[in-house]
Amino acid sequence: MPYPQNLKLAKDVSRILRDKGVIPATMAVKNGVFRAGLHPDELENLSLAGEEQRAIKCSSRDLPLIASKYDPLRDKISAEEDVQWGATTVAATMRLAHAAGISTFVTGGTGGVHRGGELSLDVSTDLIELSRTPVVVVSAGIKSILDIKKTLEVLETFGVPTGVWQSKEFPSFFSPVSGVRAPAVFDNAMDVARAYLAGQEVGMGNGILVAVPNHDPAGASVEIAIQQAVDEAAAYGIEGKDVTPFILKTVAEKTEGDSLRSNISLVKQNARVGAEIASAIAELKRSGGSKSKIHSWHSQNEKNASIFQPRVVCVGGAVIDIVAKSSSETSMIMGTSNPGAVHRSDGGVGRNIAEVLGRLGKQPLFFTAIGGNDDEGLGVIKRLVTECGVKTTMNSVYEAQEMNTAQYFALLDHKSDLVGGIADMNVLSEIPVPSCEDLKGVDFLVLDANAPLNRIIDTVQNAQSVGVKDIFFEPTSVPKARAISQNEDILRCLSVAFPNEDELIAMVSASCNGVDCVTQSQNIDLNEEFRSVKIPAISLLLKMRENSAHLVITMGSEGVLLATKSLSGIEFKHFAATHIPVVSSCNGAGDTLAGAFISALLDGCDVETAVKFGMDAAILSLQCSERAISPDVSSLGLIS
Numbered sequence: 001m002p003y004p005q006n007l008k009l010a011k012d013v014s015r016i017l018r019d020k021g022v023i024p025a026t027m028a029v030k031n032g033v034f035r036a037g038l039h040p041d042e043l044e045n046l047s048l049a050g051e052e053q054r055a056i057k058c059s060s061r062d063l064p065l066i067a068s069k070y071d072p073l074r075d076k077i078s079a080e081e082d083v084q085w086g087a088t089t090v091a092a093t094m095r096l097a098h099a100a101g102i103s104t105f106v107t108g109g110t111g112g113v114h115r116g117g118e119l120s121l122d123v124s125t126d127l128i129e130l131s132r133t134p135v136v137v138v139s140a141g142i143k144s145i146l147d148i149k150k151t152l153e154v155l156e157t158f159g160v161p162t163g164v165w166q167s168k169e170f171p172s173f174f175s176p177v178s179g180v181r182a183p184a185v186f187d188n189a190m191d192v193a194r195a196y197l198a199g200q201e202v203g204m205g206n207g208i209l210v211a212v213p214n215h216d217p218a219g220a221s222v223e224i225a226i227q228q229a230v231d232e233a234a235a236y237g238i239e240g241k242d243v244t245p246f247i248l249k250t251v252a253e254k255t256e257g258d259s260l261r262s263n264i265s266l267v268k269q270n271a272r273v274g275a276e277i278a279s280a281i282a283e284l285k286r287s288g289g290s291k292s293k294i295h296s297w298h299s300q301n302e303k304n305a306s307i308f309q310p311r312v313v314c315v316g317g318a319v320i321d322i323v324a325k326s327s328s329e330t331s332m333i334m335g336t337s338n339p340g341a342v343h344r345s346d347g348g349v350g351r352n353i354a355e356v357l358g359r360l361g362k363q364p365l366f367f368t369a370i371g372g373n374d375d376e377g378l379g380v381i382k383r384l385v386t387e388c389g390v391k392t393t394m395n396s397v398y399e400a401q402e403m404n405t406a407q408y409f410a411l412l413d414h415k416s417d418l419v420g421g422i423a424d425m426n427v428l429s430e431i432p433v434p435s436c437e438d439l440k441g442v443d444f445l446v447l448d449a450n451a452p453l454n455r456i457i458d459t460v461q462n463a464q465s466v467g468v469k470d471i472f473f474e475p476t477s478v479p480k481a482r483a484i485s486q487n488e489d490i491l492r493c494l495s496v497a498f499p500n501e502d503e504l505i506a507m508v509s510a511s512c513n514g515v516d517c518v519t520q521s522q523n524i525d526l527n528e529e530f531r532s533v534k535i536p537a538i539s540l541l542l543k544m545r546e547n548s549a550h551l552v553i554t555m556g557s558e559g560v561l562l563a564t565k566s567l568s569g570i571e572f573k574h575f576a577a578t579h580i581p582v583v584s585s586c587n588g589a590g591d592t593l594a595g596a597f598i599s600a601l602l603d604g605c606d607v608e609t610a611v612k613f614g615m616d617a618a619i620l621s622l623q624c625s626e627r628a629i630s631p632d633v634s635s636l637g638l639i640s
Contacts, residue, residue: 009264010047027093028046028085028088029085031070032066032070054085055085056086060089061125062092089125090124090139091111094130105136105138106275107267108173108270109144110137110139110142110209111124112126112127114147122240127158132205134204136192137208137210139210139211145230156183163195164183164184167182173214188276189279192210192281193281214262221254222255225250230247308363312442313442315350315459316368316446316447316476317350317428317448317450317476318346318369318384319348319408320345320407321410323344324410325414326340347408348368349449349591353595356591356594356633359389360636365396366392369430373403373405377399404424404426428451431451442468443602445468445470446594449475450476457487460489472496472598473494475499479506481504482507485540491540493545495548495550497550497551498553499551504553505536530555530561530574534561537551544565548567552594561575577615587628588630589622591629595614597614617633617636
């Protein structure tokens, strides 16, 4: 890469890594001295050295040769313009990184078998080094000037674990597609970290290759330019280690910089992924190994780990709810202890809906994140699986080391009014994204709003790519509902949403002005019942899935309003609430309604029947004081 683009990229990558919480270390050989980390002045000197003919390409075989030229006296007195550099290849960088105790290495592309390699025997040392040096190499795959299929065959022969980051197709450097199936898929950084440490635990000395698809690909002209450059290299008699630099330079010129732009983008993306992997490896090392508590439990639970095909996948939060209620007949005294009772229960919107579906016999596959700092999260998952019929896998529950399982603490006075609450939900930012493989064959995807927005987007995209029929959304809270509404691409994919009145208003985009226009176009009388709910419902439905979408709007004591969009327009149906003499808890009623509604649809019911069934189930949870979801939901059985 030419100066100054190479220097700018090096600085940008270092910034990306530091922002991700890891320490960058540029590998090089300076005047015969192996270096792991460079001073900013040295980095700039190295960036200039190529054009000034002061740098040579240095593979692992060259390391002892270039080190033999080390002269302590010259190293001390060399002017900047006299410094000689060894620019390390993937192979040499792996060797130096391992010597320095570094587990993860980020680069652009990895060497491999050259086109026509079966005749020339031109095979990169990178493949040899991957087979003998335990470093995770994160790249955009095999350099596109090489033969991808033959390279993967050699990696298999050498026993090198090779996988693609969140894709089933092996990338081709400048493009995320190659037509070659991925040997394995890494869904997240912890997958890579566990594989890396598991290999070390059984004495494997090899590295791991993680291929990250390039999402800023160069144009179609690149492949033509590559073939022309290969032909020119042969015509000019260019051989050995000079081939790759010549081809890359020629391709950049022929594509008028398009390949260089894409190259820069992919290196930055690789840095982001590599930082996550390095952090995950460090977390696992601190916790003592490659197996988390949840993975160990899954390994021992053969029945739970068996292969099955779910019809519904739930993605969302698993939370420990702690409620402290004063027993005093007078107001609480602040600043001191008050007599009362403390109750703990399992909660979290995604978990609650999964429990309802499990109790109704639907065996949902549940994706969530729990903390590695405690045993609470494992307990939540065990109860969900063994008592409620929910399914989990090693990949669906992410155990975040150095974090707590999500907890919500509520302090109530003697009238059950909220005095204050504390929410520790940081671990929910680690909720894993179901892969396309996880979602293949699934009818329904259920999402709450606890996962980060980018992970919700990725989940929805994966679901659409494999043809999941319907996507259901529970807004969870007003702030989270508002955040989701800012992404119209997500709204456009939703089949059903379950907001309460406040969440509904939050989900309506600020761009929807002109109430009169909306109501007139839908023939809604502004004076009719529940007008204040129907108007934002119309606005939201118009942004949801085309031709067919539903809103199940909970309105407390006024019951449920079903809003339906179809080819014939938008219609509303009100379902009055059943009077309940004593309400013990409202904590899980809405989640119970949502889970039972989805269960009814899986049984083939129409939406109106599903609402009625959901409301019947919600009554059971309203009357249950000990848990968010009443165990009696199981008694409702299937709907005929």
